[in-house]
Amino acid sequence: MGDEGSTRPKGIRGDVARLFSPEGTNSGTPSLGAAVRRLLTRPGPQAIALYRVSHWLWERRLEITAELMWRVNYFLTGADIHPAAVIGGGLRMTHATGVVIGSGVVIGDDVTMLHGVTLGGSGRGWFDGVFVDGYPVVGNRTEIMAGAKVLGPITVGQGCFIGANAVLARDLPDGEAYTPGRELNELRRRVDELERRIAEIESKPEPKPAPKPRAVRAPHPKTSEAG
DSSP: OOOTTTOOSSSHHHHHHTTTTTTTTTTTSOOHHHHHHHHHHOOHHHHHHHHHHHHHHHHTHHHHHHHHHHHHHHHOOOOOOOOOOOOOOOOOOOOTTEEOTTOOOOOOOOOOOTTTTEEEEOGGTTTOOOOOOOOOEEEETOEEEETTTSSSEEEETTEEEEOOOEHHHHHHHOOEEEEEHHHHHHHHHHHHHHHHHHHHHHHHHOOOEEEEEEEEOOOOOOOOOOO
């Protein structure tokens, strides 16, 4: 999914390319000095760079070193990104505190992620013996706002928006927005419509029962007179 519709370079080259693009910051393309300052002082770019190093080590089977870098990343930036996670180029993450990305997560290119986001396994096997756990797959150009949770084998399409503090429990098609308020409003609308229909049914007068047909008794046969 991460390769569909994207020309962004992979790895840290894609991260740098996005930083110097119009969507690199909230105020557009930064100057060289501003970009260097962000790399040196912001935890998000530092967390991405350290993840890239740990992932490079992981792919070369230097797992112990990769996991040590993983712990260094968490200590310095607050981001808990497993080195086995696969993340496309152009990841933007300004605030890294509380970010958790599990080992099986796959993220496309040009994804924006804010603090407190969790992408990981669901652990629903505790409640359903036939459930097979898994990890999310996030498409290109998706934006995930602060505190959002995407757990389990969920597929998020390209160009999606996941609102702050959302708990996503279903797949999202391309270009769809998912926010707690939107889902709650839709549920309220459906409940209101159901209550309206019930009220209409209850307001209708009950039909009177049809009169029962009167039973017709067969005449008794006449007895023959004695001759």
